[in-house]
Amino acid sequence: xxxxxxxxELLSKPLPGEVxxxxxxxxxxxxxxxxxxxxxxxxxxxxxxxxxNTYLNLLLTLRSTYDGIHSAQVSFPGGKFEEGxxxxxxVALREFEEELGIKENQVEVIGSLSPLVIPVSSMxxxxxxxxxxxxYDYKPDAREVQKVIESPLYxxxxxxxxxxxxxxxxxxxxxxIPYFEIDKEKVWGATAMMxxxxxxxxxxxxxx
Numbered sequence: 400x401x402x403x404x405x406x407x408e409l410l411s412k413p414l415p416g417e418v419x420x421x422x423x424x425x426x427x428x429x430x431x432x433x434x435x436x437x438x439x440x441x442x443x444x445x446x447x448x449x450x451x452n453t454y455l456n457l458l459l460t461l462r463s464t465y466d467g468i469h470s471a472q473v474s475f476p477g478g479k480f481e482e483g484x485x486x487x488x489x490v491a492l493r494e495f496e497e498e499l500g501i502k503e504n505q506v507e508v509i510g511s512l513s514p515l516v517i518p519v520s521s522m523x524x525x526x527x528x529x530x531x532x533x534x535y536d537y538k539p540d541a542r543e544v545q546k547v548i549e550s551p552l553y554x555x556x557x558x559x560x561x562x563x564x565x566x567x568x569x570x571x572x573x574x575x576i577p578y579f580e581i582d583k584e585k586v587w588g589a590t591a592m593m594x595x596x597x598x599x600x601x602x603x604x605x606x607x
Contacts, residue, residue, distance in 0.1 A: 400455045401604050403509060403530050406448075409600050410510025410528060419599035420515060423591040426575040439516065439523040443490035444477025446512065446528045446597060449535065454551045457594070458531075460498065460539070461546035461584060473548065473586045475526065475593065487511070487525035495529070499547070500538025506531055512596050517589050526593045548582045553605065555579055555598050 447458040459473050478494040488511075492503040512526040537547050563577050564585070578587035579594065586594065 400450075400453060401601060403507070405604065406528075406530075406601070407509040409604065410512075414513045415596055415599045416513040419596040420513065420592040422599075423577050423579075423587070423595040425577075425588065436514075436516070436523055439521050441480045441487075441525070442478060442522050443480070443487035443494070443525040443527055444475035444593075445491040445495040445506070446475055446526050446593060447495065447506070447531055448528065448552070449531045449549065450533055451549070451551075454553075456549050457552050457555065457597075458499075459548040459550075459581070459586065459590070460544045461548060463541065463543055463545045472588070472590075473581075473584050474590050476544075477524070479522075488527045491525070491527040491529070498540050498543050500540070501531065501535055505535055512593055515589050515592060524589060528597075546584075548584060550581050552598075552601065554581060555594055556602065 449456040449458055458476075460476055461473050476495045476498040477491055478497075480490050484490050488508045492506055492508070495501060495506065496503055506529040508527055509530050510528045512528065515524050515526065516522070517524060539547055563575065576587045577591065578585045579591055580586075
């Protein structure tokens, strides 16, 4: 298992960014120039890494079904900046506690991944990487979380779980997507792109 301080060091170095993210981008995904970022709403997610016995696990959630673009999709816990908020890590920690009931003081922020644009919702998302040591206990908010997915990080090794399929989105348009299949769920879109960058950073350092 990669240790916390080593990962903190890796995240402090220049990140692979779009080169890694776009390995898991839907075929039809639009690119947006960074000069247009000021037009976007801001959000932050927590990329939670959990110490579980001898494994380092990644935590994801299956969103509840609702009337919205990202309904019933697998994602990281997170949400939009509220009025007066400016720090992504504070937004990510607040949303994490609201969605899963794990207190902010149980999470150690060790770095960030590259910000990612979600064109369909006009959002700029900041992924914050948090390290959580045992003991911890989920108390999911049923209004937001349908299912908690916890999987060892090695299960996201791309050549083992990366697949491609065609799906019909909430906008009723079929698109070709690469995805990770974890716990019988498809992890695709922005979440898969974030995981792709994380694994690009971590995989060369992991002992399987």
